[in-house]
Amino acid sequence: MRSLMYLGQGRIAAMVKTALVIGGLTLAMGVAQPASADSAAVVVKMSDKPPKFMPEKATIKVGQTVQWVNNAQTLHSVDADPSMVQNAKDVVLPPGAKPFDSGFMTPGNTYEHKFTVPGTYKYTCVPHEKDGMMGEVVVTK
Numbered sequence: 001m002r003s004l005m006y007l008g009q010g011r012i013a014a015m016v017k018t019a020l021v022i023g024g025l026t027l028a029m030g031v032a033q034p035a036s037a038d039s040a041a042v043v044v045k046m047s048d049k050p051p052k053f054m055p056e057k058a059t060i061k062v063g064q065t066v067q068w069v070n071n072a073q074t075l076h077s078v079d080a081d082p083s084m085v086q087n088a089k090d091v092v093l094p095p096g097a098k099p100f101d102s103g104f105m106t107p108g109n110t111y112e113h114k115f116t117v118p119g120t121y122k123y124t125c126v127p128h129e130k131d132g133m134m135g136e137v138v139v140t141k
């Protein structure tokens with residue numbers, strides 16, 4: 001009888017331990033996710049139909065990072081380099097800001113850019129420039 005009781009208590013103790021471990025893992029995952037989301041001030045997603053940046057306009061503070069996520073099914077890009085696009089007027093950079101370009105982003109890929117110069121940035125997606133896939137980032141001081 002006694003040994004059975006001990007066995008029962010041992011099992012309960014093991015279950016509590018397992019629950020604590022699972023609880024700890026959930027807690028650790030719960031903490032890790034907001035931390036990674038906080039590293040980018042704004043997330044801009046890309047869509048195929050129609051080809052668009054979402055949101056098309058983002059406002060951040062100087063020193064913050066924008067993360068672009070190609071969660072669509074086709075190639076997209078983030079291009080703020082007038083020499084890389086079809087129509088240089090599709091790109092606007094504030095004075096002193098360096099051009100940037102993600103290159104082709106396959107579905108599931110992300111690209112991040114940290115904005116250190118305040119002002120208005122206009123960029124396009126090279127595969128969909130002619131379709132009017134344009135984005136804007138306003139960086140405030």
Ligand SMILES: [Cu+2]
Nearest residue numbers: 051076125128
């Ligand atoms: Cu595109």
